[in-house]
Amino acid sequence: MIIVKIGGNILDNPERLQAFLVDFAQLPSPKLLVHGGGKIASAIGQRMGITPHMVEGRRITDAETLDLVTMVYGGLVNKQVVAKLQALGCNAIGMTGADANIIPAQKRPVKAIDYGFAGDVTGPESINVQALEVFLQAGLIPIFAPLTHDTKGSLLNTNADTIASVLATALAPKHKVQLVYCFEKKGVLQNAQDDDSVISAIDSEKFEKLKGKGVINAGMVPKMDNAFAALQQGVAQVLICQAEALTSINTNHYSGTTLSLT
Amino acid sequence: MIIVKIGGNILDNPERLQAFLVDFAQLPSPKLLVHGGGKIASAIGQRMGITPHMVEGRRITDAETLDLVTMVYGGLVNKQVVAKLQALGCNAIGMTGADANIIPAQKRPVKAIDYGFAGDVTGPESINVQALEVFLQAGLIPIFAPLTHDTKGSLLNTNADTIASVLATALAPKHKVQLVYCFEKKGVLQNAQDDDSVISAIDSEKFEKLKGKGVINAGMVPKMDNAFAALQQGVAQVLICQAEALTSINTNHYSGTTLSLT
Numbered sequence: 001m002i003i004v005k006i007g008g009n010i011l012d013n014p015e016r017l018q019a020f021l022v023d024f025a026q027l028p029s030p031k032l033l034v035h036g037g038g039k040i041a042s043a044i045g046q047r048m049g050i051t052p053h054m055v056e057g058r059r060i061t062d063a064e065t066l067d068l069v070t071m072v073y074g075g076l077v078n079k080q081v082v083a084k085l086q087a088l089g090c091n092a093i094g095m096t097g098a099d100a101n102i103i104p105a106q107k108r109p110v111k112a113i114d115y116g117f118a119g120d121v122t123g124p125e126s127i128n129v130q131a132l133e134v135f136l137q138a139g140l141i142p143i144f145a146p147l148t149h150d151t152k153g154s155l156l157n158t159n160a161d162t163i164a165s166v167l168a169t170a171l172a173p174k175h176k177v178q179l180v181y182c183f184e185k186k187g188v189l190q191n192a193q194d195d196d197s198v199i200s201a202i203d204s205e206k207f208e209k210l211k212g213k214g215v216i217n218a219g220m221v222p223k224m225d226n227a228f229a230a231l232q233q234g235v236a237q238v239l240i241c242q243a244e245a246l247t248s249i250n251t252n253h254y255s256g257t258t259l260s261l262t
Numbered sequence: 263m264i265i266v267k268i269g270g271n272i273l274d275n276p277e278r279l280q281a282f283l284v285d286f287a288q289l290p291s292p293k294l295l296v297h298g299g300g301k302i303a304s305a306i307g308q309r310m311g312i313t314p315h316m317v318e319g320r321r322i323t324d325a326e327t328l329d330l331v332t333m334v335y336g337g338l339v340n341k342q343v344v345a346k347l348q349a350l351g352c353n354a355i356g357m358t359g360a361d362a363n364i365i366p367a368q369k370r371p372v373k374a375i376d377y378g379f380a381g382d383v384t385g386p387e388s389i390n391v392q393a394l395e396v397f398l399q400a401g402l403i404p405i406f407a408p409l410t411h412d413t414k415g416s417l418l419n420t421n422a423d424t425i426a427s428v429l430a431t432a433l434a435p436k437h438k439v440q441l442v443y444c445f446e447k448k449g450v451l452q453n454a455q456d457d458d459s460v461i462s463a464i465d466s467e468k469f470e471k472l473k474g475k476g477v478i479n480a481g482m483v484p485k486m487d488n489a490f491a492a493l494q495q496g497v498a499q500v501l502i503c504q505a506e507a508l509t510s511i512n513t514n515h516y517s518g519t520t521l522s523l524t
Contacts, residue, residue, distance in 0.1 A: 049309065076332050094361050100355045149344075
């Protein structure tokens with residue numbers, strides 16, 4: 001089972017998106033895709049007079065912004081990806097965490113920052129795996145928008161990396177799961193200035209050392225914390241690579257980063 | 263099997279929508295919902311500087327408008343309805359006709375008018391009933407946005423009444439289908455000026471007479487043509503009533519219009 005997450009740098013670029021979808025369609029099943037869409041949401045928001053408020057790379061989701069991301073993630077991006085995959089013979093079905101109640105979540109408690117309608121998934125045990133298996137067994141390819149719900153009637157904006165890792169963890173007891181984060185760089189870099197300095201393998205011990213030295217910093221820390229949490233909970237492998245490397249992940253031409261436990 | 267279609271007059275009004283969803287959640291399963299959303303799309307479009315172009319009550323869907331309706335129908339309206347139904351214990355799953363390839367369609371040929379990215383469904387035989395049955399058998403309640411796809415990668419804007427009738431017809435061989443059009447009036451009126459002049463039953467013969475006299479005119483003609491086509495193709499019953507009458511449809515308190523063959 002392959003779970004792929006793509007972000008804004010692919011979604012924003014029609015040619016890269018199409019090339020990615022061709023590659024994704026060719027991967028063996030079962031598989032699923034989780035997408036972001038933040039840059040597109042910001043652009044559409046601007047046309048509507050909605051200014052994005054970001055704190056530490058996370059969007060503050062007031063009621064108006066929740067409507068915006070619901071439209072853009074759950075509608076525009078999700079359905080365009082589904083239609084394009086269908087044209088490639090990939091039987092995609094778009095969804096959010098509210099659909100079939102697959103990802104119940106909690107509105108993030110207000111502490112120093114009020115993130116608004118941001119959703120925290122309590123853990124893989126809250127995922128409705130049974131519903132997901134219905135789709136997988138029917139040969140369908142789930143395409144997840146980064147939205148969950150509070151089970152009380154409200155949608156919640158939820159980080160796509162987190163959704164990918166929690167779905168991977170929830171499916172790990174039944175499937176050998178590869179979790180692939182498609183990334184703007186070729187992999188985790190030893191030297192941020194050198195795009196070719198990809199670290200090919202990182203185990204949990206090396207991860208702590210690289211964090212300590214500041215080689216891994218800022219936005220990469222929560223992404224990799226998520227990844228190692230997934231490995232500890234049974235996910236077979238986590239890969240961090242460019243979208244263009246997707247078809248090579250199970251070959252010896254793979255040029256991205258592979259994460260594993262120590 | 264009950265198939266319900268709701269339009270803008272309910273979706274626009276949070277109180278009426280919530281009351282409708284409470285009633286819908288109480289209907290026996292299997293059931294499915296088809297929604298519109300044109301008024302909300304026009305309002306959001308206005309904020310984005312997109313002017314609606316309507317011809318004979320149908321929206322001309324240029325590329326920008328297709329993105330708009332994809333966001334609003336497939337995202338905002340669909341996912342809000344799903345989240346609200348989930349809170350009511352109704353295991354809803356939102357979708358468009360592109361998802362699981364349930365409703366393939368054709369871009370409307372350009373004749374006197376170029377409707378742009380408008381989709382025509384070729385007929386009930388094109389519906390992917392098998393995928394729909396997977397959801398129904400899993401106890402899921404499909405919620406359809408009025409979008410289809412051309413199977414070549416493009417979504418298409420499709421009339422919600424048409425989607426409801428074509429789904430009803432496609433499901434008719436396996437289910438005894440009631441098709442319920444929720445309407446702004448209490449039913450089909452004998453006198454447009456008198457909201458209480460509901461015609462309780464119309465058969466195909468009476469329909470032709472009422473059309474001839476002009477009692478049924480304008481927007482009601484294609485709606486009822488669709489309805490009679492569905493009856494001719496095996497749908498058990500078509501009801502036209504207010505959303506508020508939904509829970510009474512199978513009681514002797516029902517006060518809307520019932521359509522049947524002669």
